Each structure stands twice: as structure tokens, then as C-alpha cells.
Amino acid sequence: MKPAEAKLKAGRPRLLLPDRTHYCAGCGHGVVHRIIAEVLQEWGIRGQAIGMAPVGCAVLMYQYLDIDACESPHGRTPEVAAGIKRARPDKLVFSYQGDGDLAAIGTNEIIHVANRGEPISVIFVNNAVYGMTGGQMAPTTVPGQKTTTTPKGRSVTAEGYPVRVCELLAALEKPAYLERCVIGSAKEIQRTKNAIKKSFRVQRDLGAFSLVEILSPCPTYWRVPPAKSVKYIETWMEQIFPPGVVKDVTK
Amino acid sequence: MAAPASAEEKVLVTGNVAAAEGAVRAGCRFYFGYPITPQNDLPEYMSSRMPEVGGTFIQAESELAAISLVHGAAAAGGRAMTSSSSPGISLKQEGLSYLAGSELPALIVNVQRGGPGLGDVRCGQADYFQATRGGGHGDYRLLVLAPHTVQETFDLAYEAFDLAEARRCPVMILTDQQLGQMMEPLVPAPMKDLPAVQDHPWALTGAEGRPRRIVKSFYWRPGELEEFNRRLREKYMRMEKELPRWEEDRAADADVVLVAYGTSARIAREAVDVARGEGIRAGLVRPITLWPFPAAPLAAAARRGARFLVVEMSWGQMIDDVKLSLYGTPRPVDLCWRAGGGVPTVAEVAECIRKARR
Numbered sequence: 373m374k375p376a377e378a379k380l381k382a383g384r385p386r387l388l389l390p391d392r393t394h395y396c397a398g399c400g401h402g403v404v405h406r407i408i409a410e411v412l413q414e415w416g417i418r419g420q421a422i423g424m425a426p427v428g429c430a431v432l433m434y435q436y437l438d439i440d441a442c443e444s445p446h447g448r449t450p451e452v453a454a455g456i457k458r459a460r461p462d463k464l465v466f467s468y469q470g471d472g473d474l475a476a477i478g479t480n481e482i483i484h485v486a487n488r489g490e491p492i493s494v495i496f497v498n499n500a501v502y503g504m505t506g507g508q509m510a511p512t513t514v515p516g517q518k519t520t521t522t523p524k525g526r527s528v529t530a531e532g533y534p535v536r537v538c539e540l541l542a543a544l545e546k547p548a549y550l551e552r553c554v555i556g557s558a559k560e561i562q563r564t565k566n567a568i569k570k571s572f573r574v575q576r577d578l579g580a581f582s583l584v585e586i587l588s589p590c591p592t593y594w595r596v597p598p599a600k601s602v603k604y605i606e607t608w609m610e611q612i613f614p615p616g617v618v619k620d621v622t623k
Numbered sequence: 624m625a626a627p628a629s630a631e632e633k634v635l636v637t638g639n640v641a642a643a644e645g646a647v648r649a650g651c652r653f654y655f656g657y658p659i660t661p662q663n664d665l666p667e668y669m670s671s672r673m674p675e676v677g678g679t680f681i682q683a684e685s686e687l688a689a690i691s692l693v694h695g696a697a698a699a700g701g702r703a704m705t706s707s708s709s710p711g712i713s714l715k716q717e718g719l720s721y722l723a724g725s726e727l728p729a730l731i732v733n734v735q736r737g738g739p740g741l742g743d744v745r746c747g748q749a750d751y752f753q754a755t756r757g758g759g760h761g762d763y764r765l766l767v768l769a770p771h772t773v774q775e776t777f778d779l780a781y782e783a784f785d786l787a788e789a790r791r792c793p794v795m796i797l798t799d800q801q802l803g804q805m806m807e808p809l810v811p812a813p814m815k816d817l818p819a820v821q822d823h824p825w826a827l828t829g830a831e832g833r834p835r836r837i838v839k840s841f842y843w844r845p846g847e848l849e850e851f852n853r854r855l856r857e858k859y860m861r862m863e864k865e866l867p868r869w870e871e872d873r874a875a876d877a878d879v880v881l882v883a884y885g886t887s888a889r890i891a892r893e894a895v896d897v898a899r900g901e902g903i904r905a906g907l908v909r910p911i912t913l914w915p916f917p918a919a920p921l922a923a924a925a926r927r928g929a930r931f932l933v934v935e936m937s938w939g940q941m942i943d944d945v946k947l948s949l950y951g952t953p954r955p956v957d958l959c960w961r962a963g964g965g966v967p968t969v970a971e972v973a974e975c976i977r978k979a980r981r
Contacts, residue, residue: 419831422699425839434837440827442698443725443839445717448691451683455695455703456827458679459653459820463829481691484684 385409387438398598400555400588407565421464424453428470429503447478450485453492466493472502475511475535489546493571494583499590507593511535538618548580550618555588556602638776638802639665645780650817652678653703655692659711660744661800662734686711690718697727698838700826702784706732720759724840728787732796734803737964745964746800751940754797755914765795767913769884773807801886869917870909877906880924883934891934894972918948925952932979934959
């Protein structure tokens with residue numbers, strides 16, 4: 373199709389700023405950013421939202437989303453978010469975190485923020501690798517996965533098994549909603565969007581903690597072409613991290 | 624402590640409680656902490672005081688979490704504080720660096736104990752370098768206030784948020800185990816009338832009808848961080864010029880000028896009494912701001928030929944700042960110290976004065 377004949381199916385949401393992102397080809401972060409921008413725009417709550425950017429690939433989230441935002445030390449993201457929410461309980465506060473931030477250096481913080489039931493929404497992007505620092509092993513790296521610090525593949529003998537965050541948090545009383553989604557097919561992306569909407573509703577209506585884990589492609593450090601990265605999630609990640617609702621008190 | 628009956632109200636409280644109540648009456652509505660001796664009565668007091676004033680108290684899972692909660696509440700425009708003692712303050716250094724880099728106001732109370740490592744829970748002043756040099760990574764300083772009585776602990780906590788907000792930087796009140804745990808009469812100032820959160824022009828309030836705001840310390844475009852550091856340096860240099868504060872006691876004609884803060888200053892003052900009784904012209908310069916350090920009164924004393932005796936509960940940390948203050952006018956500077964939980968006696972300091980004079 374020539375450009376002149378192209379028919380626009382969906383425009384860029386206004387809240388997703390027209391910057392060229394720093395993300396690699398096939399990265400899932402841009403899609404997740406877009407979902408957040410769409411939801412805030414559809415609900416007309418730009419002025420109500422405050423987002424927390426993590427240390428990691430998504431540290432520049434605030435570069436792309438046209439909302440109030442804050443950054444935190446590595447892993448402390450949900451506690452800073454909780455501090456904001458305690459000070460501004462009427463705002464929609466979300467914490468956006470990667471797997472290193474949330475499941476390694478910030479494990480303590482996420483468990484206790486969830487355990488206190490801080491009414492924030494956590495958007496947890498799990499791509500099974502440290503991206504920003506150059507492809508090292510993450511707490512969610514799958515067994516056998518080659519990274520720059522597991523050159524022969526993750527050994528469960530030496531490095532243990534991947535951490536399943538949703539299941540871990542489901543052992544606590546207070547989390548109201550925990551779901552694992554995928555940045556894959558259009559249908560899966562729609563399901564991810566619905567999950568983020570639900571997480572925001574749980575915060576607004578129930579005043580409760582929720583977390584949406586998103587299995588997301590990192591073609592660069594998985595060393596697979598972007599087009600094959602969705603297949604990679606199905607083949608490698610979903611076995612360890614089965615998509616679906618892990619906990620939902622609204623049902 | 625109950626709500627203020629009048630400005631003439633007088634109560635008997637510990638230094639730790641005075642710091643807490645000073646912050647509360649200054650409008651602090653967010654306290655986040657983690658237990659550590661010898662400051663536990665501060666968070667314990669806050670756990671009941673904060674709900675009374677409609678504030679928030681959280682016992683966090685770690686010092687890292689506590690300072691991060693402070694970061695969030697401060698970013699949202701709240702007057703937020705945390706407190707701890709030496710080993711716990713070490714853990715907070717990450718957060719302090721981020722607060723300084725994000726230019727957020729906050730109050731941190733360090734009730735110093737002996738170190739290094741786990742040390743012990745008795746008195747110490749060995750966190751001076753950590754407090755006055757920033758403590759975490761990167762170029763920044765904390766505004767460090769050093770009270771020497773329970774009343775002054777209240778007064779400085781009462782003032783700390785105004786200073787922190789005016790300069791957009793974290794403020795530390797540096798006390799010690801004895802000051803924190805002893806009781807003295809206190810006449811507290813009245814409650815300030817402030818909202819729980821303020822809409823500062825930089826605070827995160829939700830970008831309703833205005834451009835978004837970002838609270839951050841990450842500058843990744845070439846030159847941006849250098850420019851930010853240039854601006855930070857200018858800010859801190861202004862503070863160095865405008866904020867030094869100290870108290871002088873019989874220093875004007877002193878041959879031996881003692882320099883001491885906190886509990887050491889109380890002991891030094893008594894030792895000055897002893898020395899004066901023996902006909903020795905001794906005096907005291909008591910820094911109230913440790914950073915910025917009050918160099919002016921020391922340089923002036925040096926120019927008229929005084930000798931100096933630094934009294935501190937460490938092997939010698941503040942003595943470096945005293946020597947720097949005399950730059951260009953070299954005069955003898957002696958150290959009278961005990962460390963690791965030891966507190967110098969008046970007799971020991973008096974003997975140091977006699978030696979320094981010889």
C-alpha cells in the first residue's frame with residue numbers, strides 16, 4: 373500500500389508524546405506505555421494520574437507519558453508510590469516496574485507494599501532479562517536462558533528457579549487483584565489493556581492493592597528477531613509464568 | 624504530649640520526643656521509620672501523635688523503605704520525616720542522595736550512637752563526616768542542624784521544614800544518644816496552620832489543567848547533568864554564605880577556644896566554667912549548623928591569636944572543619960576525644976584545656 377492510500381486505523385493517544393522512544397525494535401515497553409496513555413485518555417483522568425518510573429529500561433517513561441511522574445531509587449519504586457498515594461489519596465497512583473527492579477532489588481518493597489494493601493496499581497513488565505545494563509540474568513530469567521551473566525544458560529542448580537511474583541503475592545491477604553498478561557497477539561494486548569483498567573478500578577473503587585504482570589518481549593537480549601519474540605514468550609516464558617488471573621477478590 | 628494549651632505550656636520530655644513534636648507543630652504530617660535504639664521513643668510517639676493530627680505513620684520494613692516513603696510524600700508536597708540512629712542512617716544514604724538530586728525537602732533525624740558497624744547503643748558523634756559531606760553518592764550536602772538541649776531540638780525541628788522548603792534540600796538534625804534520651808523542660812511553640820500537603824510549584828498533584836511535572840534526578844542528555852550540577856553548586860554555595868549559625872560563650876577574649884556541638888558542647892561549657900575558675904581564659908564556639916560550618920567566628924578568633932580545642936565523640940572529624948576554617952592563619956588545634964560509646968567528662972576536658980594552653 374502506498375502511503376497516500378494508507379487508512380489510519382488508530383491514532384496516537386495524545387497522552388503518548390510524539391517523541392521517538394529509546395526502546396529497541398520489538399520491545400514491549402512502548403506498547404505498555406501506549407495502553408496506559410489510552411486508558412487515562414479514554415477515562416479523561418490525565419489530571420488525576422501520578423506515575424512512578426523505575427530504574428531500568430523504562431526509567432524514561434516520563435519522557436513519553438504526558439502526566440505527573442516521579443522516579444525512585446532502584447527497587448524502591450512501590451514505596452515511593454505509596455508515599456505519594458498516602459499524601460494524595462485522591463489521585464490515581466501507579467508504579468511501573470521491570471523484573472530486576474521489582475523481583476530482585478525491590479522484592480522486600482513489593483512484598484510489604486502489597487502486604488499493607490497500599491492502594492496503588494503496579495504494572496510489572498517481565499521480560500526475563502536486565503535490558504538497560506546489557507542483558508544480564510534477571511530473577512525471572514527462565515532455566516536454560518542465555519544471558520550475559522549466564523553464558524551457558526541459567527542453571528537451576530547454581531541460580532535457582534525464576535521468581536513467580538503473582539503467585540508469591542497471592543499468598544498475602546491484602547492484594548485484591550493479581551493477573552498475568554502478555555504483550556503478544558492483538559487479543560492478548562487487549563486483555564492486557566483490560567487488566568490495567570481493572571487494576572485502576574480496584575484502586576479507585578476498592579482502595580486496594582493490585583498488580584498486573586506483563587510478559588513482554590526483549591528481542592535484543594533474547595537474541596531473537598522481533599517477529600519471533602512473541603513465539604519465544606509462548607515457548608519459553610508461558611510454561612514458567614502461565615498467563616491468567618492469579619487472584620481476584622472482586623469475583 | 625497533649626495538644627498545646629498555651630504558648631506558656633511547659634512539659635518534660637526527651638530530646639527524641641521534642642524532635643517529633645517540633646516536626647508535628649511545624650506541619651509534618653508524614654512520618655516513616657524503622658526501629659533502632661536509641662531513637663525508638665520517637666517513632667513510638669509518632670505512632671499515636673500522627674493519628675491525632677490527621678497525619679500518617681508507617682513503620683516501614685526497612686530504612687530504605689522509610690526514606691523512600693519520605694521521598695514519595697515529599698514529592699507530593701507533604702512535610703515528611705524519618706528518624707534513625709547511625710547504622711540505620713547508613714542505610715538511608717541511597718534515599719538521601721536521591722532526595723538531594725530530586726531537590727526535595729525532607730527532615731531526617733540521626734540520634735547518633737557508637738560505631739563503626741553495629742557498634743553499640745551508647746553515645747557517639749562519629750557520623751559527622753557522613754552527615755556534613757552529603758553521605759551518599761554524588762555532589763550534594765545536607766543542611767545539618769546540631770541542637771544541644773531538648774528545647775533546641777524542638778526549635779530546630781520546628782524550623783527545619785521552612786529551611787528545607789526554601790532551599791529545596793533534605794535537612795538533617797544530628798543529635799546523639801544522650802540528647803535523644805534525656806528529659807528536660809520544653810516550652811513548645813504553637814502548631815503551625817498548614818495543610819497536610821502543599822501545592823508547591825514543583826509538587827506532584829496530578830497535571831490537571833497544567834503542563835506535567837517530573838520529579839527526578841536522572842539527566843541523560845549530554846551536558847544536562849553537568850548543567851544541573853552547576854546549578855546545584857550555586858545553590859549550595861549560597862547556603863554556605865547565608866546559613867552558618869553558631870553560639871559563642873565567653874569566646875571574645877578567650878585564649879583557648881573550645882569547639883563542640885551536641886552533648887560534647889554541654890560538657891565543654893562546664894569545662895570552660897572550671898577553666899575560668901582557675902583563671903584560664905577559655906571560651907566556647909558551638910556550631911549550630913554543622914553544614915554549612917561556621918568558619919567566621921573561628922577565623923576571627925585565630926586572627927587575634929587564640930588556640931583551639933575541639934571536643935568530639937569521635938577520633939576527630941569536626942576537627943578537620945575547624946582546621947579548614949583557620950586557613951591562612953595557622954594556629955594550634957588540639958583534640959579532646961572519646962569514641963565508641965565513651966563520653967568525655969568535665970574533668971577530662973578541663974585537663975585538655977590546661978594542656979592546650981601550655
